[in-house]
Amino acid sequence: MIFHKNIPNYPLDSYVDSIVYVEGNNKGVGFPKTAMSLVFNLDDSFKLFSDNKFTNFTDYKKYWVAGLQTQPTYVESYGKSKMVVIQFKTLGAYAFLNQPLRNFSDNYIDFDCIFKNDANEIWEQLQESETVNKKFLLIENFLYRKILTDKTLTPKVISSIDLLLRTNENNSIKEICKRQNISRKHLNFLFQEYIGVSPKMFSSLNRFQSILKTIGNAKPDKLTDIAYQLNFFDQAHFNNNFKRFTGIKPNEYIKNVETIPSLKLIPHFLPVV
Numbered sequence: 001m002i003f004h005k006n007i008p009n010y011p012l013d014s015y016v017d018s019i020v021y022v023e024g025n026n027k028g029v030g031f032p033k034t035a036m037s038l039v040f041n042l043d044d045s046f047k048l049f050s051d052n053k054f055t056n057f058t059d060y061k062k063y064w065v066a067g068l069q070t071q072p073t074y075v076e077s078y079g080k081s082k083m084v085v086i087q088f089k090t091l092g093a094y095a096f097l098n099q100p101l102r103n104f105s106d107n108y109i110d111f112d113c114i115f116k117n118d119a120n121e122i123w124e125q126l127q128e129s130e131t132v133n134k135k136f137l138l139i140e141n142f143l144y145r146k147i148l149t150d151k152t153l154t155p156k157v158i159s160s161i162d163l164l165l166r167t168n169e170n171n172s173i174k175e176i177c178k179r180q181n182i183s184r185k186h187l188n189f190l191f192q193e194y195i196g197v198s199p200k201m202f203s204s205l206n207r208f209q210s211i212l213k214t215i216g217n218a219k220p221d222k223l224t225d226i227a228y229q230l231n232f233f234d235q236a237h238f239n240n241n242f243k244r245f246t247g248i249k250p251n252e253y254i255k256n257v258e259t260i261p262s263l264k265l266i267p268h269f270l271p272v273v
Contacts, residue, residue, distance in 0.1 A: 001022065001023065001024035001026070001262070002010055002019040002021070002022070002023035002024060003020070003021070003022055003265065004020065004132045004136075005018050005019075005021075006018065006019045006020070006133075006136040007018050007019075008140050008143075009140075010258045011144075011147070012144060012147075013055070013139060014089075014092070015088060015089060015091075015092035015093075015095050015143075016086060016087070016088055016089065016092055016145070017035065017087045017088060017089045017092070018087050019084065019085070019087070019139050019140070020084070020087065021059065021082075021083070021085075021132045021135060021136070022081075022082075022083045023081065023082045025076075025077055025078055025081050026061055026075075026076070026077050026081070026270045026271060027054070027075070027077075027078075027271065027272045028074075028075065028076075028269055028270050028271040029052075029074055029075075029246065029247060029269070029270045029272070030038075030069070030072065030073040030074075030075055030268060030269050031072055031209065031212070031245055031246050031267075031268040031270070032068070032069045032070055032071065032072070032205055032245050032268075033068070033069070033087075033205070033209065033268055034068075034090050034205045034206050034209055035068070035087065035090045035092065035093065036065065036066060036067055036087055036092075036093040036101065036104060036177055036196065036202050037065075037066045037085055037086060037087045037088060037090050037167050038063070038064075038065050038066070038085070038086040038088070038111065038124055039060075039063060039066060039083055039084070039085050040062070040063045040083065040084040040111075040122070040123055040126055040212070041061065041062055041063065041077075041080040041081075041083050041251065042083065042084065042123070042126055043059065043080045043081055043082045044077070044080055044081055045059045045061055045077075045078065046061075046075065046076070046077050046081075046083075047060075047076040047077075048060060048073065048074075048075055048108055048163050049050075049073075049074035049076070049160060050074075051074065051245055052072075052074055054272070056075055056078065056175075057076075058108075058213045060108060060110075061122070062110075062111075062112075062119075062123050063089055063110070063112070063119050063123055064108045064109060064110055064111055064160075065093075065097070065104055065108070065109045065111055065114065066104075066108055067101070067103075067104025067105045067107045067108070067196055068101070068105050068106075068195065068197050068205075068243075069105075069106055070102070070105070070106055070201055070205070070244055071106070071244070071245065072163075072196060072245060072247045074159065076168055079192070082124060084139060086139060086143070090161060090195065091157070091158070091161065091194060091195070094193075094194050094195075095142065095147055096117040096146050096147065096148065097114060098114070098148060099195065100192065100193045100196075101195055101196035102192040102193065102196050102197075104195055104196055105196040111127075115169065118142075119200045119241070120225060122139075123144045125138050126138055126139075126189055126231065127160070128193075131175075134144070150227035154178045154184055154190065156187075156190065157191070157194050159180065160176050160180055160182075160187060160190075160199065161195070161202070163176050163179070164176070164202060164206060165206055167192040172201060173187070173199050174234070176199070177226065180266050187199055191209065192204060202246075204241065206247070207230050207232075208241060208245045209268075210230055211226060211230065211238075211241075211242060211250070212268065213267065214226050214230075214251065215228070215250075215257060215267075216257065216264055216267045223238065223239075223244045223250055224234065224238075226250075238250070240253070246270070248270075252272070256262055256270060
């Protein structure tokens with residue numbers, strides 16, 4: 001597999017975590033993340049399966065927006081696979097998509113439904129670009145033109161997300177509402193608008209990502225140490241949370257990390273061997 005990663009410059013770095021070029025066939029399980037992504041598929045098709053047996057699927061040919069996922073996805077790229085993936089930051093996608101992000105959650109939506117002819121134009125330019133660096137530059141220029149300057153975020157959304165990201169503090173939704181002087185209903189509306197999921201779901205996704213990072217950085221001596229560190233009520237809640245987002249138990253994932261080097265680089269994608 002060929003893998004190249006680019007960190008964009010200002011002002012895109014406020015919205016985009018990275019732009020990645022991947023070349024090579026893959027089949028496996030994608031785990032939920034805390035941000036959306038945009039994918040340009042430059043060659044053969046990409047299959048999104050509706051089951052963990054990899055039987056029923058939908059073909060995605062050129063480009064799509066991957067909304068925030070709340071469950072594992074089963075995918076396969078085949079043929080001569082070449083992809084450019086824009087990984088947004090948590091609040092990044094909202095600046096480019098002219099609609100509430102709840103419309104994208106747990107969905108893969110064709111990009112031309114949003115940007116119409118522009119989507120195909122940039123796709124053709126990416127195909128014609130001779131080098132990976134030229135592809136990255138094309139994407140950066142495209143995104144720069146598409147930033148919606150009127151899509152400003154409210155301070156309450158930014159500070160509420162900041163509080164939820166502090167997994168070591170275990171801030172409850174009730175406490176956040178009190179500190180922000182906002183109703184739970186309105187906070188839920190803001191999260192659905194700007195992120196695509198409820199505050200509770202976002203908090204769970206963030207804790208799950210923290211688990212993957214902890215396991216990837218160093219094999220834990222005991223899973224109970226991670227559960228305690230991330231403020232899970234007990235080991236059973238920890239195991240259930242992990243399996244909810246991956247379809248497997250945490251100790252199974254650890255065994256895969258030891259044998260599949262790519263999980264150190266891309267912890268949210270488990271290849272099927």
